[in-house]
Amino acid sequence: MLRSALIAASRSNGCRTVVERTPVLRPIVDRFIAGEGVDGAVRAAKVLAADRYVSLDHLGEDTLDRAQADATVDAYRAVLGKLDEAGLSARAEVSVKLSALGQALPVDGDRVALDNAWRICEAAAAAGTTVTVDMEDHTTTDSTLGIVRALRADFPSTGAVLQAYLHRTEADCAELSGPGSRIRLCKGAYDEPASVAYRQKSDVDAAYVRCLKILMAGEGYPMVATHDPRLIEITEDLVDRTGRSSDDFEFQMLYGIRPNEQTELARRARKMRVYVPYGGEWYPYFMRRLGERPANLAFFFRSFVSK
Ligand code: FDA
Numbered sequence: 001m002l003r004s005a006l007i008a009a010s011r012s013n014g015c016r017t018v019v020e021r022t023p024v025l026r027p028i029v030d031r032f033i034a035g036e037g038v039d040g041a042v043r044a045a046k047v048l049a050a051d052r053y054v055s056l057d058h059l060g061e062d063t064l065d066r067a068q069a070d071a072t073v074d075a076y077r078a079v080l081g082k083l084d085e086a087g088l089s090a091r092a093e094v095s096v097k098l099s100a101l102g103q104a105l106p107v108d109g110d111r112v113a114l115d116n117a118w119r120i121c122e123a124a125a126a127a128g129t130t131v132t133v134d135m136e137d138h139t140t141t142d143s144t145l146g147i148v149r150a151l152r153a154d155f156p157s158t159g160a161v162l163q164a165y166l167h168r169t170e171a172d173c174a175e176l177s178g179p180g181s182r183i184r185l186c187k188g189a190y191d192e193p194a195s196v197a198y199r200q201k202s203d204v205d206a207a208y209v210r211c212l213k214i215l216m217a218g219e220g221y222p223m224v225a226t227h228d229p230r231l232i233e234i235t236e237d238l239v240d241r242t243g244r245s246s247d248d249f250e251f252q253m254l255y256g257i258r259p260n261e262q263t264e265l266a267r268r269a270r271k272m273r274v275y276v277p278y279g280g281e282w283y284p285y286f287m288r289r290l291g292e293r294p295a296n297l298a299f300f301f302r303s304f305v306s307k
Helices: 004-011 013-020 021-033 038-048 067-084 109-127 138-154 169-175 199-217 227-244 259-267 283-291 296-303
Strands: 055-057 092-096 132-133 161-163 181-187 221-225 250-254 270-277
Touching: 004 283, 013 283, 021 296, 038 055, 038 067, 038 227, 038 270, 055 067, 067 092, 067 109, 109 132, 132 138, 138 161, 138 283, 161 169, 169 199, 169 227, 181 199, 199 227, 221 227, 227 259, 227 283, 250 259, 259 270, 283 296
Parallel strands: 055 092, 055 270, 092 132, 132 161, 161 181, 181 221, 221 250, 250 270
Antiparallel strands: none
């Protein structure tokens, strides 16, 4: 219930104003966000790239403003140029939300988002790296997968995200596990209705395992995005059973979450990619992270009280 409340709060302008204007919360925000500017993001990428891989996410979502969507493309081109200059392209890619690129515009949203994502993929290819398209709430799944399919015609290494909590995802995994595909499997971060998604943690975890088995047995490149130790163990078991090498899949975690486990997996020669969000539009992402763990919330409320 708390998680649903936090996700609802992530869309509330009133809560946003309070959270953004409370300086005492800054240390909690900084745990999950690598600063507001591109230079801070590239600095964080450089540090992480010593033993891990990175996917940089320029924060922003749900824009209904064409100029804002264009500004997001410019921001991605700038960060891709900086990654290239810093010699990080082999270690760092970018993650992109289509709702930040105009997908929700009332007229021609899909076409605008595709054009904008195409320009980002073009800049990524020029920099020698790749793009993964994030997945948002279930009303956007068909559109997002359609756009990824179109992008892959010109940029075959474009990755997609599938969310294990959706009932449809086992079928999507089967369809998208062919040669050359890059699929990031996560549990799913939005508050979805029972008509489309599993809502109990145990059901989501079981669905994740079923999806993981399909991807690991497939011919694509699975990107196992979870902090859940049990799922990491199951992945290791599937690696042994399917004979995949360390180059045939990767683990992914979020910036600031289980960093010791991240370095431990890297030390065991596993490819470990960290998703690094940065930028001024951190509020909705931050609220989703808060809702995922009761301890985060307790820390958040204690910070308010001690203000
Ligand atoms: P679970 O939530 O069960 O957590 C397992 C353990 O991890 C917890 O017990 C705790 O120890 C730790 N943990 C997890 N979340 C934490 C937090 N916020 N703070 C502190 N500890 C935490 N979702 C989506 O809908 N679309 C997307 O495109 C993406 N993209 C994405 C990329 C990457 C690289 C990752 C790792 C995740 C996503 N997600 C996502 C988010 C994902 O759907 C999910 O919400 C979170 O990863 C949390 O789920 P876990 O699999 O970690 O399991």
